[in-house]
Amino acid sequence: MRVKRVKMDALLMEKCAAIIIREKTLLVVRKRFTNIFISPGGKIEPGETQIQCLRREVAEEIGVEISDALYFDSFEREAAFDHKIIIIHAWFVSVYGECYPNSEIEEIRWVNGKTRVPIASIFKDCVIPRLLAQDLIDE
Numbered sequence: 001m002r003v004k005r006v007k008m009d010a011l012l013m014e015k016c017a018a019i020i021i022r023e024k025t026l027l028v029v030r031k032r033f034t035n036i037f038i039s040p041g042g043k044i045e046p047g048e049t050q051i052q053c054l055r056r057e058v059a060e061e062i063g064v065e066i067s068d069a070l071y072f073d074s075f076e077r078e079a080a081f082d083h084k085i086i087i088i089h090a091w092f093v094s095v096y097g098e099c100y101p102n103s104e105i106e107e108i109r110w111v112n113g114k115t116r117v118p119i120a121s122i123f124k125d126c127v128i129p130r131l132l133a134q135d136l137i138d139e
């Protein structure tokens, strides 16, 4: 069924996203040449576990090492920048040290329920409301 698999890959992406919370705010990142903030993390490479993917992407994008990761949930939507379906596996992630924008990341922001910046749909509609409901980030 190789043909089917190739077709599926062309339409579907799987990403691991890090939910990083500091002082009741959530970290979102903006890539160069884009104006929407998205979750830190990235696509899972062949043969990689979700944790390995998170470690690699978090180091690449925000320059820090993961100290702990706990699975939260998975969500499916049309991807913010590609005409493909994205499945995002979201993990609570703790890191060592201070996050900073690295490589293709131009800007990072710590947001709460009041912050008015454009945020991609899965984080905006699925993740942030649940973090607010659990009082993990500020209203």
Ligand SMILES: Nc1nc2c([nH]c(=O)n2[C@@H]2O[C@H](COP(=O)(O)OP(=O)(O)OP(=O)(O)O)[C@@H](O)[C@H]2O)c(=O)[nH]1
Pocket: 013, 015, 038, 039, 040, 041, 042, 043, 044, 077, 078, 079, 080, 081, 082, 086, 088, 119, 120, 121, 122, 123, 124
């Ligand atoms: N709808 C939606 N799409 C999202 C969210 N977060 C998020 O990264 N995406 C989309 O997921 C796709 C893949 O994420 P990514 O660009 O971080 O992955 P990556 O680092 O491996 O990409 P690259 O190395 O190919 O540039 C992008 O189209 C991105 O816009 C979200 O919250 N909602």
